[in-house]
Amino acid sequence: MKKYSLSKCYLALVLFINYLPIAVVVLFSFNDAKLPVAWKGFSLRWYEALAKDAALMEALRNSLILGFVSALAAAVIGTLGALGMARVHYRTKGMMEYLSTVPIMLPEIILGMVFMAFFSLLRLPFGWTTLIIAHTSFCIPYVFLMVKARLVGIDKSIEEAARDLGASPVRAFFDVTLPLILPAVLSGCILSFAMSFDDVVISIFVNGPTLSTLPIKVYTQIRTGVTPEINALCTIILITVILIQLASSALGRRSGTDDKR
Amino acid sequence: MKKDRWWLCIAPLYAFTLVFVLGPVLYMVTVSFAQNEAGTGFRWAFSLDNFAKMRDPVYIRCFRESLRLALATTALNALIGYPFGYFMGRLSERGKRIVTFLIMVPFWTSSLIRLYGWIILLQAKGTLNTLLLRLGFIDEPLKILYSYPAVLIGMVYALLPFMILAVYTSVEKMDWTLVEAARDLGASPARAFLTITLRMTLPGLMSGVILTFVPSMGLFFIADILGGNKIVLVGSLIQDQMTRGGNQPFAAALALVLAAMTTLLLWLYRRLTGTSELEGMF
Numbered sequence: 213m214k215k216y217s218l219s220k221c222y223l224a225l226v227l228f229i230n231y232l233p234i235a236v237v238v239l240f241s242f243n244d245a246k247l248p249v250a251w252k253g254f255s256l257r258w259y260e261a262l263a264k265d266a267a268l269m270e271a272l273r274n275s276l277i278l279g280f281v282s283a284l285a286a287a288v289i290g291t292l293g294a295l296g297m298a299r300v301h302y303r304t305k306g307m308m309e310y311l312s313t314v315p316i317m318l319p320e321i322i323l324g325m326v327f328m329a330f331f332s333l334l335r336l337p338f339g340w341t342t343l344i345i346a347h348t349s350f351c352i353p354y355v356f357l358m359v360k361a362r363l364v365g366i367d368k369s370i371e372e373a374a375r376d377l378g379a380s381p382v383r384a385f386f387d388v389t390l391p392l393i394l395p396a397v398l399s400g401c402i403l404s405f406a407m408s409f410d411d412v413v414i415s416i417f418v419n420g421p422t423l424s425t426l427p428i429k430v431y432t433q434i435r436t437g438v439t440p441e442i443n444a445l446c447t448i449i450l451i452t453v454i455l456i457q458l459a460s461s462a463l464g465r466r467s468g469t470d471d472k473r
Numbered sequence: 474m475k476k477d478r479w480w481l482c483i484a485p486l487y488a489f490t491l492v493f494v495l496g497p498v499l500y501m502v503t504v505s506f507a508q509n510e511a512g513t514g515f516r517w518a519f520s521l522d523n524f525a526k527m528r529d530p531v532y533i534r535c536f537r538e539s540l541r542l543a544l545a546t547t548a549l550n551a552l553i554g555y556p557f558g559y560f561m562g563r564l565s566e567r568g569k570r571i572v573t574f575l576i577m578v579p580f581w582t583s584s585l586i587r588l589y590g591w592i593i594l595l596q597a598k599g600t601l602n603t604l605l606l607r608l609g610f611i612d613e614p615l616k617i618l619y620s621y622p623a624v625l626i627g628m629v630y631a632l633l634p635f636m637i638l639a640v641y642t643s644v645e646k647m648d649w650t651l652v653e654a655a656r657d658l659g660a661s662p663a664r665a666f667l668t669i670t671l672r673m674t675l676p677g678l679m680s681g682v683i684l685t686f687v688p689s690m691g692l693f694f695i696a697d698i699l700g701g702n703k704i705v706l707v708g709s710l711i712q713d714q715m716t717r718g719g720n721q722p723f724a725a726a727l728a729l730v731l732a733a734m735t736t737l738l739l740w741l742y743r744r745l746t747g748t749s750e751l752e753g754m755f
Contacts, residue, residue: 227575233590233593237587249598293483320691325711330493431698434585449581453581461574
């Protein structure tokens, strides 16, 4: 019994240290001073400043759009790919499966520089196009691997039964296979979005001179001087994330899908 | 859908992968053998100069530093993350859900912001120093920020969730009756752990090692932010050569060596565990 509580203490300690930096960021977002060194009293001024900061808000919007578009593109390409790969038997299959996951197997820096060189070879204008291609490339593996793993666990005879009972292949897909793999597709999407929303290394190589994402903005600020508006923005994002996570786990528990994985 | 129409499904994946993964990678490999020309970019003439250049002690030191930091990060992560993942796997269902939630939330906030949190904590007049001074543990502020330990803290902190989730996944999958059987047959708890638990969770640990080692070779921005300019890693070197230095072939050669090291590691993982998929990636 005693050993058991000791392990809980360990978990709590590591989690505490994990949350320490986040806690100070949140704390100093309410601080009535520019420098995060001493507490000068409670204030919401950085939240007001944030609402007026057009450049930061634009960076946030860019990141949201980029994450959404890349996750969606990856969801389509990755899901179709995983479905198809489970059924074809080409000689190139193993090779292609490996290649398609290369973007998350290589250190980000390599992917970033490789894209930068390649896009300038193709003379693609650096900006939205290059950002979306680059982000989609590292989002696809997440969706692909998740759907693939899910397909392995699905009993093929269910789909065959639907076909035997007269469902068209399309109907069988939408009524049987899709609902079964949907959780995997969704978690792949969510993970993709999170990765895209947080990426700085790859973006920095392909964003071009005028387009800025939130992480790039934060990165430049950290190197030149952070305004507590960033703290305020982070606090808002944190609260949003916690609410979304709580809502999704509550939903998951009600429908009973939560215990699957 | 007829059997032969499934190729339509994989066509987008094939096309995207060939054009935007294989294409760029092959291009980089080619460029690494090209000759640099100051000002105009590079010339298509086969040369090994870019690789020869890496024998310069400056660059060798850079590789050694990166490797040392990556190894230290991975070792610390395994030391902290393995017990965490193990204990986590032994919690009740409800406990598991709560801890998973608590691990995932920081994952979603910007990793840069969290690093910024460490700056606030560690800086000379920062929270940690203020606290320690007030409590009388130290007489003058500790200089942690912009040093090697700060970078190490940042790296371990950024990559720990990957290790934890990898270990946790394999602990979750474990068949505990085997441990019970071993104990029934007279094995001590330590012996049972070493011969059964550790072995069965080894794929998770290995996958955690890879998931932390591979990124840590390239995470130049952590060393940049928390280390000042004191620690130059291969990552920063590549970025520098690519942008300011304007020596694309050399950057490509550096990246190629880095990629080769990574691939070798992944290959070793596959040989050792007999699987190609990393455990607990998600």
